[in-house]
Each structure stands twice: as structure tokens, then as C-alpha cells.
Amino acid sequence: MKELPVQPVLLEKLYENQLAIAAAVEELALWVEVRWDAEDIAENVRSALETLDRNADFINRGINELRKDRSDL
Numbered sequence: 001m002k003e004l005p006v007q008p009v010l011l012e013k014l015y016e017n018q019l020a021i022a023a024a025v026e027e028l029a030l031w032v033e034v035r036w037d038a039e040d041i042a043e044n045v046r047s048a049l050e051t052l053d054r055n056a057d058f059i060n061r062g063i064n065e066l067r068k069d070r071s072d073l
Contacts, residue, residue, distance in 0.1 A: 008066040022052045
């Protein structure tokens, strides 16, 4: 079995953490919205999460490029 270089694996784990944090924060936003009828707070949280969503695609493509570049060696 070919050992993968640490950089793409590290980035992939960071990406997975980003997705997990985003999901947890979204759940908290839903809870705040329902519990305290705080739509404005929930909307602010969702706006911040949009940044994570926008960056997630780029991060994922970068990881795939790193893996592809390494597989050519």
C-alpha cells in the first residue's frame, strides 16, 4: 500500500473539521432561533457559515489537486 504524503491528509482532516464545526454551529443557530425567537441572531450565524461553505469547495478541490499531483510521482 502506497503511503500518502502528510499535507493532503492533514488538509483533508482540517476540511472535515470545518464541515463538522459548520454543522454544529448550524444546529445551534436553529436551536437559538426556535428557543428564543431570535431570527436575527440565527441569520447572522448563517451568513457567517456561508463563508465556510464558499471556502469548502475550494479547499476540497485543492486537496484533490495535491493528491493528483502526488499520484503522478
